[in-house]
Amino acid sequence: MILDTAQSVSFAPQVKEFFLARQPILDRNQNLIAYELLFRRTGAGLATTVDDSRAAATLVAHMLELGLENVIGGVPGFFNVDSTILMGDLVNFLPCKKVVFELHQTDKISPELVQRVSGMVDAGYRFALDDVITLSEYIKPLLPLIKIVKIDTSVMTRTDLAILARQFKQAHKLLLAEKVETIEQFQNCLDLGFDYYQGYYFAKPAILSGKKLTTSQLAVMQLIALIARDADNAEIERSIKKEVSLCLSLLRLVNTTGMGVTKSIDSLSEALVVLGRNQLQRWLQIQLYIAPHINAHFASPLLLLATTRGKLLELIARKLKPANKSIADTAFTVGILSLLDALFGQTMEKILGQIVLGKDVSEALLYRRGFYGDLLKLSECIEKSSEASRALAPLLLKLELPVEDLYPLQLEAFEWSNSLLPFVH
Structure with missing residues (x-):
């Protein structure tokens, strides 16, 4: 998409100053349902989140230039925007089904902003209120238009969090817990009825004494070990045949158009030749993360x-x-x-x-x-x-x-x- 707007031109050079943060947002079953996207700049020895209107516009313009799906795949993207950006035209180029706009509770909530948000909601856009730590009178004019409330769990006691969660639930809002970094924090918010979770608790190991690998994971680990000691293809083939799901997945992979094969590959021996050791090893490493019961509608x-x-x-x-x-x-x-x-x-x-x-x-x-x-x-x-x-x-x-x-x-x-x-x- 080419933007016919002076905004995208004036903000484009700033891209070189930034790297992109893509933070996952999960549901109660820990399925990926969205990403929050933030530009950050490095300087003075640390990385800072850029929340000024110029950087926000840079992000929106650049996502349009790249194509949202190249960055976030099939899930929606959450974008921090302020009133300056929201009152402009740039946000209208983002497809309403692919974005959620985040407003900070400290932003100036003017009658003009409320009117603008109301019009965008009517057009199908969704809004979240970000970094909420209290239900203040200040945000109430905007609250009927807000679908999701993001609560900063890192600065609240469990008692205060429970009170705030109950207040917003009574207002029929979806609750998103921010900065969830441990399994204990996740479980606490789960008990309080939060709908969504943002943070890297899911990537932290919960060490369980006596936990055993699944049959599929053991099979993959054994195959990785075979490749590491340079076993011949016949031995690797025999090992793969013991796990039917791996056989089917491998044959499906080598028969995709991206593999460049000119005829259908129906045997494992042919598939191993086509794939090669390096790609086979990568494929197996990825297979470790795929649970046999995974829901195809969600991404792990x-x-x-x-x-x-x-x-x-x-x-x-x-x-x-x-x-x-x-x-x-x-x-x-x-x-x-x-x-x-x-x-x-x-x-x-x-x-x-x-x-x-x-x-x-x-x-x-x-x-x-x-x-x-x-x-x-x-x-x-x-x-x-x-x-x-x-x-x-x-x-x-x-x-x-x-x-x-x-x-x-x-x-x-x-x-x-x-x-x-x-x-x-």
């Missing part, structure tokens, strides 16, 4: 986070060390395996005792050490809130990666991760 946030990490680390490694392809392949492995502790409910030490990995990979996964450890720390900084991203600028400097190079690599990683979904269900 852990799967999307792991694949995005893996691809981003691969792209950065390829950018920094283009002469050695194996470094990029190893970086992908580090990124995608970095969430196995959250997936399996076991310590990373125990998991790494079950698979054969090189010292550099193990050091990165266990201690965030070395080149791959720095790449992993960089990805984790990008994902976290601005308060937790103080290490971002020093990491970019250490890796000799300009921030303007990071942004296009992020977009490529997002698009690649989103594109996997048709092939993992």
Whole structure:
């Protein structure tokens, strides 16, 4: 889409100053239902969330230029906007079914703003109230037009949170808990009736004593071990045949148009040749995150986070060390395996005792050490809130990666991760 507006032209140059934060929003069953999108800039040794109208307009204009689905896939995107942006024309170019506009409760709520929001609601747009910590008289004129209330759970006691949740539930609002970083916080908000959750609690390992891997996960781990010791195709084929779901998924994968095959591939032996060892290993690593009962209508946030990490680390490694392809392949492995502790409910030490990995990979996964450890720390900084991203600028400097190079690599990683979904269900 080409925007015939002076706004998009004047804001476009700012893009080079930023990297993009894409924070998942989950429902009560921990399915991904949306992303919040934020531009951030690095400076003075830390990353800061940019909430001025100029940056907000930059984000909206650039999302239009890129195509929303390339960044957020099939789910809606939440955008922070202020009254200046909302009163302009740029937001009208965003499709109403793909966006939720967030208004901060401290924004000036004028009669003109209420009228503008009312008109947009009539046109099908949805609005959320952001960073709410109290139900004040100030926001009441806007409240009938608000669909979702985002409550900052990090600054409230459980008692105050329960009171506020009850007040907004009585006003028939959907509740979104922000900054949920632990399983305990999630469970607390779940008990209080919150509808949606934003934060990285789902990526934190809840270590469960005696938890065992599923039959499918064990089969995949065994296959990864076979590849690591360079077993022949016949042995790998025999192992895959023991798991029917893996057979079907692999044959479906090699017969997709993107694989470039000219005839139907009906045998596993042919499929293994077409795919090759490197792609087979990547496919298996992705399969670890796919539960057999997964609902095809929803995306697993852990799967999307792991694949995005893996691809981003691969792209950065390829950018920094283009002469050695194996470094990029190893970086992908580090990124995608970095969430196995959250997936399996076991310590990373125990998991790494079950698979054969090189010292550099193990050091990165266990201690965030070395080149791959720095790449992993960089990805984790990008994902976290601005308060937790103080290490971002020093990491970019250490890796000799300009921030303007990071942004296009992020977009490529997002698009690649989103594109996997048709092939993992």
